[in-house]
Amino acid sequence: LVFPWPSEIAERILALVPETRGAKGRVIAKLPSGLVLPNCQDDPMRLIYEIEYLAFVQLPSRTLLATVDSVAIAPFQEARCAALSERSPAAHGKWWWDKHAIFTKAAAALKRQHFFVL
Numbered sequence: 001l002v003f004p005w006p007s008e009i010a011e012r013i014l015a016l017v018p019e020t021r022g023a024k025g026r027v028i029a030k031l032p033s034g035l036v037l038p039n040c041q042d043d044p045m046r047l048i049y050e051i052e053y054l055a056f057v058q059l060p061s062r063t064l065l066a067t068v069d070s071v072a073i074a075p076f077q078e079a080r081c082a083a084l085s086e087r088s089p090a091a092h093g094k095w096w097w098d099k100h101a102i103f104t105k106a107a108a109a110l111k112r113q114h115f116f117v118l
Helices: 008-016 044-056 062-085 100-113
Strands: none
Touching: 062 100
């Protein structure tokens, strides 16, 4: 959205965004992600790049994000937390992921999602 300045609505918006203090005479963009691009008047290509990125890059669906999390991320986070909470003197010096069960989960994630995160 573009608001004329000076105007009451522009002043209210500027007051809500801490990064805009001292912004008079400057172009500042706040993207939907929350990223603030200051001084766009000096380098408008940064803003154009971000606008094109938002227009052309499709974000993953919630379903895909949930699937990736349940297959490629969460099982390893859970296993790591469990391994670190049951640290024993016998486990000293061993990596938490150096177990057959973790390798089995990793193989399943690679087969299904083509990646996993330790």
